[in-house]
Amino acid sequence: MGSVESSSEAGAGRAGFLARIGLRTPEHRAWAMYDWANSAVVLTIVTAIFPLFFVNYSSAGLAEGVALQRYAWASALALLVVAPLAPILGAMADYKGLKKRFLGAFLALGAGGAAGMFFLRQGDWLTAVLLLTVVTVGAQGSFVFYESLLPHIASGNEMDRVSTAGYALGYFGSSILLALQILWIRNPGILGLPTAGDLDPATASFPTRLAFLSVAAWWVVFSVPLFLRVREPAPLLEPDERPRQNPARVALQRLRETFRELRRYREAFLMLIAFLVYNDGISTIIKLSAVYGDDIGLSTGALIVAIFVAQIVGIPFAFLFGGLAGRFGPKRSVLLGLVVYTGISIGAYFLRTEAQFLALAVVLGIVQGGTQALSRSLFASLIPRHKSSEFFGFWSVLEKFAGVVGPALFATVHGLTGESRQAILSVIAFFVIGAILLTRVDVEAGRAAAREADRGLRPVG
Secondary structure, X not given: OXXXXXXXXXXXXXXXXXXXXXXXXXXXXXXXXXXXXXXXXXXXXXXHOHHHHHHHHHOOOOOHHHHHHHHXXXXXXXXHHHHHHHHHHHHHHHHHOOHHHHHHHHHXXXXXXXXXXXXXXXXXXXXXXXXXXXXXXXXXXXXXXXHHOHHHHOOOOHHHHHHHHHHHHHHHHHHHHHHHHHHHXXXXXXXXXXXXXXXXXXXXXXXXXXXXXXXXXHHHHOOHXXXXXXXXXXXXXXXXXXXXXXXXXXXXXXXXXXXXXXXXXXXXHHHHHXXXXXXXXXXXXXXXXXXXXXXXXXXXXXXXXXXXXXXXXXXXXXXXXXXXXXXHOHHHHHHHHHHHXXXXXHHHHOOOOHHHHHHHHXXXXXXXXXXXXXXXXXXXXXXXXXXXXXXXXXXHHHHHHOOOHHHHHHHHHHHHHOOHHXXXXXXXXXXXXXXXXXXXXXXXXXXXXXXXXXXXXXEOO
């Protein structure tokens, strides 16, 4: 009996631990694994490896300024493709019950683009630009429908824990893959490739191109649990809708109604605006931290180490932010994160040494994932479930535009003062204004309005 009881207690303890970190059910775990799968794209292709590959290999023979300009245009093109489509496709997915199908289509598009990067040739910048656009559209498009599933698999405070668990697994998985990629890029001998001599461009670039292929495989394989375990939410019809109407027409009608009824969802709309402002500051800190460190004279090695440190620290603290939200609420927890971001900007102004930069990277890792994850779950709790894809389409649009004004302000202040230190202080304005807007969000009123909007709707069939 003792062994049976101890086994039962161990099982209960494991279940309790998984519940505390937001992974209580198989559906929660399967949903969160998509962050593990997709974050590899963000870290390897958007942030760490592909930008340097594009400048040094795909754009070989071009002036550095031209290469960077074309890379920036590729990123902007992907934004212009996804931004207008996201709300329309989101409304269609809500009406027809196509969230997982649309997610799978964008996943296939993005993974195909990542795999195609393996075949890039030196100097073929145009193909590289097109593939980067395809990958970005696939990744960002899939996130619209992935995030729209959150209010259907979790409710109440549990939503905060599930969202932060997704971010934590994303940090963990992408860090593992990036570490492996750097290992074989720096030591191609472990792949049986030559490491010395006059290597032709195709051979020399093989380990890096293999990293892009590994992203495609990683993305597809670790997305499988979501498709197997997470149920497609049943669509709900508005009183004036019928099951077999034209989906595009219904989608446009729903969007028009949402714009007209924004007062009904005032708290969700205010949360969107607050997120747009303060996430602009967060995105600026993340995007320009390495550039800032380089500008004040820190070594490349120290900057790379700091990126890894922020990723690793983000894993446990993303989970911990879920617990923090359970105790103090997601709004207060996000506000705490914004206070810390303000401190990071002030600390960066006084930054002098690599050790100080590493310390700031640790602090950044503490708040980065938790703040963004709780923003996602707070917004999910303020929207009607039958319009979740539509609303997350709007969320996706604003999330992509966030980070445009911040870098522009940074560059303007830097140009006027000639000082990066002055420019980094300017980012504080986004945290202050965003926090003020967030304090005006009435969470309970927003949740009540969302529940009321879901009452009385007819399930299809």
